[in-house]
Amino acid sequence: MTDRRGAGTSCGGQKPENKILWRSLTLIFLLTLLGFVPVPQVAWAQNFVINSFDVEGNQRIESSTIIARTGIEPGQSVTAGELNDAYQRLLDSGVFETVELTPRGNTLVIAVEEYPTINQISVEGNRRVKDDVLLEAISSEPRRVFTPQVAEADADLIAEIYSSQGRVSATVIPRIIRRSDNRVDLVFEVAEGTTIEVERVSFVGNRAYSDRRLRRVLETKQANFLRTFISSDTFIADRIEFDKQVIRDFYLSRGYVDFRVNSANVEFTQERDAFFLVMNITEGQKFSFGQISTVSEIPGVDPAAYQDALKIRPGVTYTPSLVENSIARMERLGIKQGVDFLRVEPRVTRNARDLTLDVQFVLTKGPRIFVERIDIEGNTTTLDRVIRRQFDTVEGDPFNPREIRQAAERIRALGFFAVADVEPREGSSPSQVIVDVDVEEQPTGSLSLGGSYSVSDGFGVAIGLSESNFLGRGQTVGVSLSTAQDAEQYTLNFSEPYLLGRKLRFDLGLGLSTTNSSFASYDTETLFFRPQLSYAIGELSALRLRYNWDRSEMTQQDDEINGAVIASDIAQGERTTSSLGISYIYDSRLGGLNPNAGVLFEAGIDAAGLGGDNEFYKTTARGIAQTRVWNEEVVLRATLEVGALHWRGDDFSRTIDRFVLGPSVFRGFEPAGIGPRDLSNGQDDAIGGNYYWVARLESDFPLGLPEELGLRGGVFYDFGNLYNLNDVNTAGGDIVGEDGSIRHVIGVSVLWETPFGPLRFNFSHALKKEDFDKEQNFDLTVQARF
Template sequence: MTDRRGAGTSCGQQMPTNNILWQALAVLFLFVAASLMTFPHAALAQNFTINSFDVEGNRRIETGTIIARTGIEPGQTVTAGQLNDAYQRLLDSGVFETVELTPRGSTLVITVQEYPTINQISIEGNARVKDDVLLDVIESQPRRVFTPQLAESDADMIAEVYSAQGRVAATVIPRIIRRSDNRVDLVFEVAEGTTIEVERVSFVGNRAFSDRRLRRVLETKQATFLRTFFRNDTFIGDRIEFDKQVIRDFYLSRGYVDFRVNSANVEFTRERDAFFLVMNVTEGQKFSFGKITTVSEIPGVDPAPYQDALKIKPGVTYTPTLVENSITRQERLGLKQGVDFLRVEPRVTRNDRDLTLDVEFVLTKGPRIFVERIDIEGNTTTLDRVIRRQFDTVEGDPFNPREIRQAAERINALGFFAVAEVEPREGSSPSQVILDVDVEEQPTGSLSLGGSYSVTDGFGIAIGLNESNFLGRGQNLGVSISTAQDSEQYTLSFTEPYLLGRKLRFDLGLGLSATNSGFASYDTSSLFFAPQLTYAIGELSALRVRYGWDRSEMTQQDNEVNGAVISSEIAQGKRTSSSLGLSYIYDSRLGGLDPNTGVLFEVGVDAAGLGGDNKFFKTTARGIAQTRVWNEEVVLRATMELGALHWRGNDFSRTVDRFVLGPNTFRGFEPAGIGPRDLSNGQDDAIGGNYYWVARFETDFPLGLPEELGLRGGLFYDVGNLYNIDNVNTAGATIVGANGSIRHVIGISVLWETPFGPLQFNFSQPLKKESFDKEQNFDFTIQARF
């Protein structure tokens, strides 16, 4: 028993070993057999000799074109890899939907299925954006070959249009509808989605300026309840990048040279229906100008006159704009002195101890490179000369990169072009440069329709048609019609900014106006013609020469009884004035020396008597000063106006010739509410005065309300006088207020930034007035901007 169990065990151990051996031999046999069968077959299929071609399935594409695209010549022996390359070349041509290459003996059969031709393109589901706008951004066109790749790219472009309007959830799906003759209709199905607004804009790291002040700088605004009209609260990704640059420029212009935007994070709200925009910034320290010096590295060039040309003073807040302006001023001086290729290099030394920056302007010689020519492309309407006159450089002048950059900025500032780029490239030799100006024109005409209301004239409508690039000449032509309950005006205006090719601005005004005011016992009508020339005599100043002609008439209102003065003036009928005037204007805001402070001063005199009925001298002056305090949150403004009329004729002046003050000049009173009055015949007629002066002091400040409301508060104090009635026919009149008296008014204002314009509501109370004055404790107007 024992022996049998042992024998049985030994036999059982040998059987599995034999099975494994036989299985291994079987696998080896099959592998060798397969190799013998496969290798010879592969060797036979590896090379083909192609003597002829047979092309099938093509309709639009010529057979020869397809054969040539393969890159295979008749009689050529090709490998399987070369056939695969030929297949790929045909597929990459973008005109075939499928391609098949089949060798049949010495013939290569090419079977293709061409992409269909686009029959028509339509867009469905779009309501917010018109078809023509979307069709303009896609590349697919009717009667061209349809390709899925291009259709998908076009869908992305359409989605980008919606994204730029804040509809980031918009989806676009391209679909095709098969037609006969291998044609398709291409349809873009649009799901517009909803606009995503910016619910809150906040800052982290700002100390010098509040969030409220910085938000006023940004193009992106917080959501408002007027978002139907005011779309700056819509989230647009590209606008964020623009805002980062704007906020950086804001800080740099105020001396924060180390300022940087660390990040601009955009996050969905919890409901995922709006965004939060958070800008993380580092302000750094505020720097001022320290020592300002000029040195010359050019033999024979004295730096003293270049130093005298600088307007920068130590202690002024540092801003790169002032440095750029100083460089431009010195380089222009070099041109006047005949120093060619003058370059000014600013070398800045930082003084962290006293937070100043010393600037040394170094006069050096630049490379001898000349402007060979200026090539302008893309302007189909605008004349070349309109663009060329923005360059101070002409062909043959030394090349100055700074002047070219400034010219590019001026071209963009015209507002005629959606895109304007100026790029220099090497000309016919290394010492020559060609300036390529590429522009893309945009519409420059506008039609405006609107309503209005004023306490003076009541409700009205306004229609305006304006073209800022008339006939492509850079001229401005405007027509406006304004009608209200108590007044109407029709005007035609024309402006030529470069008269005779020089920096001489020509303005022309022609119009007809009429009033039927409830604040006067007479009506007026006037026809006027007013051309003027404006010429800059300095960086901040200009002279204006003007001619004025007008024919005016005062007429009696129905069922009205006039005082003695007004009756005599109505009896004069139509009278004409022909005057020549001169004004001097100084505006410190043009220099940008201080972004928070500005001064405007204007004085002018008009002399009438060059023909016409009226003879007089009229002098007017106006001065405005404004500054921002308390981190630029509070605006302080002071305005002074005065006027004097000296009548020279033997006849009498009329009320329409004299000064009459309205609420825009002196608040707290009706139009013509102060000044001399005629009380004869039971009337109370304002007759104006020959002299006036008014001083206005005002401030506006935040109210602490949510900024998206656009509301600010204000306080004002007005003081002034209107007096003197020399050369007035006072026969039979009862005159009061001829000698005048000083009036004082205080008030509060509510300023409201609306999509229709900045409105100002004034609530006033006279502190000192005359008994015959006409008070007006409330009025609202379009807010005056400085």
């Protein structure tokens, strides 16, 4: 028993003293071995006195520059930690790939390997985004030092550009190809991936409005079978943030003051090839305006005059824009009355019981702060005055923050700038403010190619070239060519929105128009010159002054026999018209009190006889009223158009001088399908009339089909009349319909919103018509732009 226990603990039969000797020799061997292992620089314990430097490996960077970068002076005593700091400073300079510091006696050897310079940069694999767009966005440039960190950041930036276009799976890898003389070619290899569509947009928490109605508000659209031609159904993260603001504005403008977006969740489908967008919202209650009052805290200012200037009334649906417009109206009144630094503070009181908001407008004195100057930067093409005229404030005026915000919105609305930031800051004293305007130009020219179809003119092509900021002056210049089977038009347009530096818009149109219609037995050619001035006379109203000069002629079509009236018109040859006109326009569809309803009214008169061959008065008027009902799902619209021609002088009027109605005015009939006709010489010529009126009642509504199809239904009822042939040479003619009669048409429509434009299919039936009318039971109108 004793022998076994001794054998198990003797370690090979060695005695204890031999065991101690063995362990001592092993320890000495290990210590000797460690003495030959190199110790990192950071472990140096002693100090070094550096009297000189030896720089190795540098090609472009001067040795003196490298030595200065270390921060070590000759004769300086440095510790290991200070050497490590010098090492880090050289690496942080971003121009060295490797750095090594080695003290040799009193000399510090600095061995570096410089990053190469970029010889050229290229992008491979990109088809959807052009090279110049990607290369302009990155920081790396030829003849600059290559650094991996910058190249990786540029790769991430390129991937973000693709992500902003819905290609969230795009990957970008930077690679280098080494060249001689320490140069590299930088190549960004792009795998574009596929676009990820938004398969479904849905809402949680909406009670007042359906998902279908809310989806029409959003910029993001659901994917449909035409996804190849549209991009609004592509997932873009920034667009989701914009949509959250849009849906918030939609509810606020309809009185839901407590509305909020709780979340906007985006999730992959199970196949991971599309997204679901779910917006969780809280609508709250709908509020209306309650009591509206005005009080003044400024001595000598009568609040009654400001109260009278208000347009909002109790019971109207509450919307912040009406409050903002009221404040602006009061401040303008204060300027007229010479009240400087007037501030209008709206104080809102909630009445939860009857769901109303009482608004008290308090007139107070704001701080005495003046605009010292307006500084504009970044406009390389646009002239300063184009931006400055968006401000109602000039240097030396009292500072009004609300007016500055509105000016910023007007600058952005110009469409000339990709970025437009307007920020006030303190000027040379606390009572002075400098308004900084920083803009970034963007292209303002456009080339458009469009297609059209109508029963009147057939298929056609439209080509347009326009520049909306001509020579940086804010002017618009455009040339357009429109050709169809039965009509052609060539026009040159020019617009100056601020004539003579005032809010006076000037428009000029010059062109040539020809027709060769299959619905008429004659051709026409008209050369025209039409300058026009427009200016606002109120928040929702404007006046338009115009001059029109045209030279027109009716000619006989080949192999056509004309009736007596048309033959008389053709015999008059070329005739010129020189007329002055004025129109009044009132439009509340966008700026009115009700966001779901609006009215457009336009009336004008033209007087010809200031030179030229023709003398007449022509009066026209049009009124449109529209509203949305049933949670804004159904649109109701009523339109009334009237016109009257009073011919003067000894000559007769021609058919092209009188009113001739087409399907765009009166549905259910061919172009010139109703009104007086000449049946002489075996013909059936429409000859127009001096008076007309047409009323149109229509509605469009959802069909219950998937919204992504873009289909809606409609019904309409049109009725009207075209009559009177005073001052018409009817000698030898067989005239019918001169006294006129009321026609009635009912119909249904299918409206299809396509990426090419809106298509409208009208199917109609005339309830009452004359035997000589030309009925048309189907009409298709297409206006496409692509």
